[in-house]
Amino acid sequence: MGATAVPCSAPGEHPPIVDLANYEERKEEITQQLMDAATKSGFFYVKNHGVPQELIDREFEVNKGYFKLPEEVKTSLPQVKWASHELLGHEAPNRVSEGVVREGHFKWWDTHKVADTAYPDEKLVPGFKDTTKEFMASMPQVYDRVLSCFAKGLGYPEDFFVATSDPKDSDNYSVFVVNFYPKTAGTEWKPDTNRISPHTDETLVTLLFTSPGSAGLEVAAGKDGKAVDSKEGHYAVESWHPCPHIPGCIVVNVGDSLQAWSDGVLKSNFHRVRMPTPGEPTSERYSMGYFVWPRYSDVIQGPLKKYPGITFARFMDVKSKGFGYVLSPDQELYEHAQQNTVVLGMPIVAQGIAAA
Numbered sequence: 001m002g003a004t005a006v007p008c009s010a011p012g013e014h015p016p017i018v019d020l021a022n023y024e025e026r027k028e029e030i031t032q033q034l035m036d037a038a039t040k041s042g043f044f045y046v047k048n049h050g051v052p053q054e055l056i057d058r059e060f061e062v063n064k065g066y067f068k069l070p071e072e073v074k075t076s077l078p079q080v081k082w083a084s085h086e087l088l089g090h091e092a093p094n095r096v097s098e099g100v101v102r103e104g105h106f107k108w109w110d111t112h113k114v115a116d117t118a119y120p121d122e123k124l125v126p127g128f129k130d131t132t133k134e135f136m137a138s139m140p141q142v143y144d145r146v147l148s149c150f151a152k153g154l155g156y157p158e159d160f161f162v163a164t165s166d167p168k169d170s171d172n173y174s175v176f177v178v179n180f181y182p183k184t185a186g187t188e189w190k191p192d193t194n195r196i197s198p199h200t201d202e203t204l205v206t207l208l209f210t211s212p213g214s215a216g217l218e219v220a221a222g223k224d225g226k227a228v229d230s231k232e233g234h235y236a237v238e239s240w241h242p243c244p245h246i247p248g249c250i251v252v253n254v255g256d257s258l259q260a261w262s263d264g265v266l267k268s269n270f271h272r273v274r275m276p277t278p279g280e281p282t283s284e285r286y287s288m289g290y291f292v293w294p295r296y297s298d299v300i301q302g303p304l305k306k307y308p309g310i311t312f313a314r315f316m317d318v319k320s321k322g323f324g325y326v327l328s329p330d331q332e333l334y335e336h337a338q339q340n341t342v343v344l345g346m347p348i349v350a351q352g353i354a355a356a
């Protein structure tokens, strides 16, 4: 690893930072660093990623404008229909865990997959739609490079993941999500209360943008997560590691699809957003996630067939019934999870974000 790599192992440390500068010339070195990071913790940061800071700041600003709209305006916008692949617009506030309200705004990648009517009137939040489209259009330059390296590192053709994640493909529904965590009441918070429950992402990779000063994102690194009773859906994490905001960096995490395609070599790790402990900022928190998905019809399975051979669409059907983890090398457990709407390793969160 390069000098910037910090193992995600002790309090105060953070996942490794991989520098994408001079990508073409340094591709071998970057591949090795990304593989190392994704094998050990599944979470890492990239810097010199090419997305202008000015655009990131502008996108945060328009999202603040959106979330400040009166509730009746937001709830009059079209609602999320997750599983039927329909319009994703405003998501009404819902209770995710321990009574904490999370408000999210979901959008599809591309205009031909989402009606523009998902956006509020331009006069209400000037620049919201155009900035968001501009921001989304700047994402492939980051994940194409990261995914090319993973394909190379895993022995796939270099364009293997780039092809399946192409948002122009009619069967690709990669999604951009903005999370808004309202200000809470400070000292009343219980330190171990979550704002987003522990979960893995279903993606190839997720690009996560956090706002300056935002605390609370934590990752269960490496082998920390243990399914104590996967049939019942209980899951235990031994230790959580902070994943703080680092200026100029994007958080990248490996998702379930890449874990499957790598036969478990690359780790899709549990992460959560917990309430700040006393002394941490109590202000509202924003994060923006670009969820890089494969095509719905692609079978997410590696050459060693460590996980059941299923299409991403089928995987999503099971996963979207809860907000947890479904990959299991055990076909029987997987089938049980499907039949019983149990997500392996996690309890079903009936009102969870993905079940909305």
Ligand SMILES: O=C(O)CCC(=O)C(=O)O
Pocket (backbone or CB within 6 Å): 177, 179, 196, 201, 208, 210, 217, 271, 272, 273, 286, 287, 289
């Ligand atoms: O808000 C964050 O920092 C993390 C959000 C997240 O993990 C998700 O939306 O999947």
Ligand SMILES: [Fe+2]
Pocket (backbone or CB within 6 Å): 199, 200, 201, 271
């Ligand atoms: Fe996540």
